[in-house]
Amino acid sequence: MDQFSAMRAFVKVVETGGFSEAARQLGVAVSSVTRQVNRLEAMLNVRVLNRSTRSITLTSEGRKYYDKAVRILQDVEEANLSIMEGKDVPRGLLKVGMPVAFGQRHIAPIVCAYLKQYPSVRLEL
Structure with missing residues (x-):
């Protein structure tokens, strides 16, 4: 049993x-x-x-x-x-393309927090 x-x-x-x-x-x-x-x-x-x-x-x-x-x-x-x-943690290179104004207004405020939460991620804008 x-x-x-x-x-x-x-x-x-x-x-x-x-x-x-x-x-x-x-x-x-x-x-x-x-x-x-x-x-x-x-x-x-x-x-x-x-x-x-x-x-x-x-x-x-x-x-x-x-x-x-x-x-x-x-x-x-x-x-x-x-x-x-640890198995489902994002890691690697994240390439993001967008207009500069959109990135400054919407993406920049959250990028730092995201990279702190997932230090194995590298970001390329």
């Missing part, structure tokens, strides 16, 4: 209030989400959700697990973003 996927499925079920909506948001079949949550409960050897035909509620153990799982998933997302952050 992919514990990370099961954790994500469990959190999504809690946040959406149901297996169907969780599956829709995750882009998987309802049976897949149900299976992941069932396997998670089997692995933990504890019930994390109380299920009825009309509602899903957390058990006390489920609440503890949910709180920790949310933090873990947020940490993983932050780690991924911090690594990918």
Whole structure:
């Protein structure tokens, strides 16, 4: 079992209030989400959700697990973003042609801030 996927499925079920909506948001079949949550409960050897035909509620153990799982998933997302952050940074030579009056009036005021934000960009006007 992919514990990370099961954790994500469990959190999504809690946040959406149901297996169907969780599956829709995750882009998987309802049976897949149900299976992941069932396997998670089997692995933990504890019930994390109380299920009825009309509602899903957390058990006390489920609440503890949910709180920790949310933090873990947020940490993983932050780690991924911090690594990918530098991948989409503009860099290289930017050649811009325009009339002088337009450049002085509209472009000059923003160029310095842009170049400070993206120091890997060289500007040629």
